[in-house]
Amino acid sequence: MHKTDVLIIGSGLAALATASALYPYKKVTIVTKGSIEQNNSVLAQGGIAAAVGNHDSWQEHAYDTLAAGSSHCSEETVHILTKEGISCVFDFIANGMEFDQFQNGSLHFGREGAHRLNRILHAGGDQTGALLFAFLKKRVLPHVEIIEHQIVHKLICDEQGCIGAIGEGRKGEIQAYLAEHVVVATGGIGGLYQYTSNHAYATGDGLMLAYDVGAELEDLEFIQFHxxxxxxxxxxxxxxxxxxxxxxxxxxxxxxxxxxxxxxxxxxxxxxxxxxxxxxxxxxxxxxxxxxxxxxxxxxxxxxxxxxxxxxxxxxxxxxxxxxxxxVHFLMGGIKVNEHGETTIPSLYAVGEAACTGVHGANRLASNSLLECIVFGRRVGCHILSKESRRVVEYKTNYQISRVEESLIMHQADIQAVMMQHVGIIRNGAGLRQAISWFDEELDSLDFSFTRSYPEQQRRRILMLRLGKLIASAAIHRCESRGAHYRSDFPQTSHQWEKQKVTHVLRGVLA
Incomplete structure (x- = not known):
């Protein structure tokens, strides 16, 4: 039994930004399924968009973000992102984060897709994500507990909400983590696809952890292809x-x-x-x-x-x-959260790419992802601090791992190929139905039950089958093309679908 105040699952920039706001006041434990450096944040070559130049304003940044999002963004959270992003970036600079500059010492602002102005800050040329991560890592790590190579199998909930998680170590040892609050910061879903910029670990684990305890998933059809x-x-x-x-x-x-x-x-x-x-x-x-x-x-x-x-x-x-x-580069959808990162399950939060804040709409504006991590990481941390402490009761587990015959498990490459072919850049109803049927057949052959758990390699493949089906289901429900979701059988954008969400809850789809 391992007790902490806040359990953060994941180790990227969003996780560290959340921990940075919490550690002076709370005991923070970060668990991650690889080493702490194995995440998408360190791979981010692009920059961080923020209206910190004299030539720019948060309103201009918000305009570009909303335009890229194809009338599907939340204006409220876009305004939060672009307003609070300015103070977040200035805070980083004041505390020693070095962004690229001209010889005269002024900040160098680059330009990327769908930005009307030069507002992109870079660090080390194309090493922005890695250097931002290193900056926060140096600030946070001495003050938090890090547990690496820990596979989280399930979240623990009681009648009051989420109270922890069950993990498995490298040697198969089972560990129960109890916490006042749990934060999912597990990144995206690129590992489901044949071609991706993501780390191989990005297979949507956090989404399914939250889904299996009743949290809502939203906008899964909106997947950005770089x-x-x-x-x-x-x-x-x-x-x-x-x-x-x-x-x-x-x-x-x-x-x-x-x-x-x-x-x-x-x-x-x-x-x-x-x-x-x-x-x-x-x-x-x-x-x-x-x-x-x-x-x-x-x-x-x-x-x-x-x-x-x-x-x-x-x-x-x-x-x-x-x-x-x-x-595949980025998932605009994810675990449905409000402006404080709260999911539909009390005491369960989500942040970063795993969360659906509404800031990206149907298509993320370039270099807004790192900004989202630090803005909403800080907001999640501050919101947790505003909550009264609650006592976490003891939890006894006789948790056991089931096994599926290895020959019955599809190779990961087969799943990735199906996703790329039928749930990829250009989709249609026939292909999506074919993908869903394939996922159903594979899961039926495994006699799968979401109440059981499996060793890591089997768990990952089953998770990919389940999440792949959810993504395909969202795509087939949205009978239009909007942003990153393009259907050749519905090539036009429909006003009827504007701001409409496809939401998944356990055992159903709400459109």
Whole structure:
């Protein structure tokens, strides 16, 4: 039995931002299924968007965020993000976070897709996520308890709400964690897809943990496909940041055609849904797509991470062309929360990509994700501090792990291929129904029960089957195209669906 005040599941920027607000006043325990550095935040090459320049305002930032979100954002939470983001960034700078600057000491503001102004702050060129994570890690880690390599199998709830979780260590030891409050900060779902910029651990664990205790999931159909992942043979070898296009990179086919030219209003810097579909369309025609970097000044200095990825993939930058392919980057939906990060289950919070705050709508504006982590991480922490302490009762568990015959478990690659083919960049009703039928057949063959638990490899595959079905179900319910959700059988955006949510609760879908 392990007792703490606040249990945070996950170890990315959102988890650390939440812990940063809590640790002076509460005992905080962070559990994560890998090492603390194994998360999506450290992979984030892009920057952090914030209206901290004299040329900008939170209203301008909010306008761009709402426009990118395709009339599906929550205006309230967008205003929170863009207003409070300014103070969060200034707080980081005041406490020693170093963002890239010009020689005169002024901040360097970059531009990325669907931003009308240069407002993107970077650190270390294309190492913004890693350096923000390192900054918070240095601030937080001496004051919190970190438990690595711990698989969380289920959340524990009583009549008052969530009181903890049950985890499994590397050697199979079962541990019950009891807490006054539990925060899910487990990141996204990129691991469900064949091509993704995400860490392999990003398989939506937190969403299903919350779902299985009755929390609502929302907007699962809105999955952002980044248009430029580094293509190495038949797989993605990492992200090629949108900032490259912000610095002058352009998309071309193998014969040099600039297929984004003339696409308004931003051409190569259009919103990610538009660019991803355009790249996908060229690939469907049998053409290879490249990012032409011939006009990008000092590429190697500005983008050291991308340079290293290219070298590892044996891609010669002297040719000024980087082969790219679109892949899953970000989930706009997630666990339904309010402006304080509260889920529909008392004392259970969600933050970061695992949460659906409404700030991203149907399509996230570039570089708003890191901002969301620090803004709503702080809000979750402050809201927990505003709550009265409650005594957590003892909890006895005889928790046991069931086993499924290994031959019955589908390989992860099969699930990823089905998701990419039928629940990918371009969808249709027939393909979505085929995917749902496939998921049902696989789960039926396992005699699956959500009340049982399984060893990690089996647990992960079962989780992926279940979550894949939920995503496909959300996509088939939304009979329109909006933002990142595009259906070839319903190619138009419908006013009837504006601000309408597809919400999943255990044993049902609310549309």
């Amino acid at each position: 248009p430029t992942l580094l293509r190495e043979g038949n797989h993605a070898a990492g992200l090629v940041s949108e900032a490259v296009r912000g610095e002058g990179g352009v998309l071309v086919t193998e014969d040099g055609e600039r297929f984004m030219k003339g696409i308004q209003p931003f051409e190569d810097l259009s919103s990610r849904d538009i660019v991803a579909r355009a790249v996908f369309g060229q690939i469907q025609k049998g053409k290879d797509v490249f990012l032409d970097i011939s006009e990008v000044e000092k590429f190697n200095k500005r983008f050291p991470t991308i340079k290293a990825l290219c070298q590892k993939a044996n891609i010669h930058l002297s040719k000024n062309r980087i082969p790219v392919i679109p892949g």
